[in-house]
Amino acid sequence: MTIESTPSADKPNARTEAALARLHKAMRDIETEIAAHQGIYPFNFGRVTQSELCRRADVKKATLQNPVHKDTTRVEIMAWLDGVSAQLAQTRDGTRERVTEVADGLAAEVQRLTLALQAAEQRIAQLEAENAALRG
Numbered sequence: 001m002t003i004e005s006t007p008s009a010d011k012p013n014a015r016t017e018a019a020l021a022r023l024h025k026a027m028r029d030i031e032t033e034i035a036a037h038q039g040i041y042p043f044n045f046g047r048v049t050q051s052e053l054c055r056r057a058d059v060k061k062a063t064l065q066n067p068v069h070k071d072t073t074r075v076e077i078m079a080w081l082d083g084v085s086a087q088l089a090q091t092r093d094g095t096r097e098r099v100t101e102v103a104d105g106l107a108a109e110v111q112r113l114t115l116a117l118q119a120a121e122q123r124i125a126q127l128e129a130e131n132a133a134l135r136g
Helices: 014-036 050-057 061-065 073-087 092-135
Strands: none
Touching (some): 014 050, 014 073, 050 061, 061 073
């Protein structure tokens, strides 16, 4: 076996790099979904776990236990999960309360927009009548 054919610390394994890329992409996707859903993770009953991240990244959870990842990637993921979990309700009831709270806020916003639309439609009708009177 030659030196060129042995793996080195300078050249990481392609599978490892691909798994890391998928994990980081899944982390970004989860953060984006939470932001898009007013702070609620829309899957897995609102919980973000190591298993959920691995499922989203198509990486076996056991992969994080091997020597390459155990002290690096897994530690990074656990810190990220702690940060994300601090922002999320952790129980089904907590998630349900949060969803209800968001839905109530959205219902109020719909009501406000409906009133604004009605006022704008009345103003348009008034201006059209004035325009017709001025032309006629």
